[in-house]
Amino acid sequence: MIRLTFSLNGRPVRLRTAADKRLVDLLRQDLGLTGTKEACGAGECGACTVLMDGEPRLSCLTLAAQAEGRELTTIEGLAPAGELHPVQRAFVERGAVQCGFCTPGMALSAAALLARNPSPSAQETRQALAGNLCRCTGYQKIVEAIQAAAAALEAEP
Ligand code: FES
Ligand code: FES
Numbered sequence: 001m002i003r004l005t006f007s008l009n010g011r012p013v014r015l016r017t018a019a020d021k022r023l024v025d026l027l028r029q030d031l032g033l034t035g036t037k038e039a040c041g042a043g044e045c046g047a048c049t050v051l052m053d054g055e056p057r058l059s060c061l062t063l064a065a066q067a068e069g070r071e072l073t074t075i076e077g078l079a080p081a082g083e084l085h086p087v088q089r090a091f092v093e094r095g096a097v098q099c100g101f102c103t104p105g106m107a108l109s110a111a112a113l114l115a116r117n118p119s120p121s122a123q124e125t126r127q128a129l130a131g132n133l134c135r136c137t138g139y140q141k142i143v144e145a146i147q148a149a150a151a152a153l154e155a156e157p
Contacts, residue, residue: 006067008033009077017064024048024059026067027074035075035104046132049105050074056109056131075104078111086149087111094145098136106132110146119150 002019005012008031017026027033027050039047041060048060051073079085084092087110097103106129113120113128120128125143134142 002065004064004068006069007071009073019063019065021064022060023050023057023062023064023067026064027059033074033076037101037104039101044133045102046105046109046129047102049108049132051108051112054112054115056105056112058131073108075107078107085111086152087114087146090145090149090152091142094141094148096137096141096145102132102134102136106134106142110142110149113146114150114153118154120146122147 001016003014003016005014007013013031015030017030021030024036024038027036028038036050036059037047038060039045043058043061046058048058049056050059051057052062052067052070054071054073079088085107087107091097091103091107109129109132110125113125117124122143125146126139129139129142129146
């Protein structure tokens with residue numbers, strides 16, 4: 001067992017866990033944060049994406065131990081309680097969600113993109129989402145939603 005201390009969705013976490021536990025299992029099974037999805041379990045699909053120090057990270061390929069001292073954001077922490085992040089709101093309004101299995105990872109990748117590039121082109125948006133696969137939407141509505149979210153964020157006072 002190892003001891004870990006990290007920030008999770010803005011709150012400090014201290015716990016003990018197995019040294020070989022994957023981050024996705026720590027989040028979903030031990031901490032009950034099932035918004036993070038696991039699909040391929042092999043680094044191929046992006047469904048398990050979380051943010052680590054603001055950057056997208058595949059939690060199925062990350063050991064929980066690698067969270068030590070880091071700031072983690074899962075989909076549960078993307079927006080304040082009772083509100084949607086502009087990316088989430090745009091996904092809903094633009095029909096960018098179908099089965100929804102890819103959506104948490106997509107939304108976190110998109111939020112990270114907009115944090116570093118507030119006005120991405122469609123091409124830059126597609127590149128930023130290259131690691132997030134969606135079997136339902138055909139991607140066009142997702143790209144449109146992210147561009148709408150960028151416009152909404154830029155219009156905020
Ligand atoms: S579940 Fe992690 S990349 Fe697919
Ligand atoms: S909405 Fe179904 S996988 Fe993307």
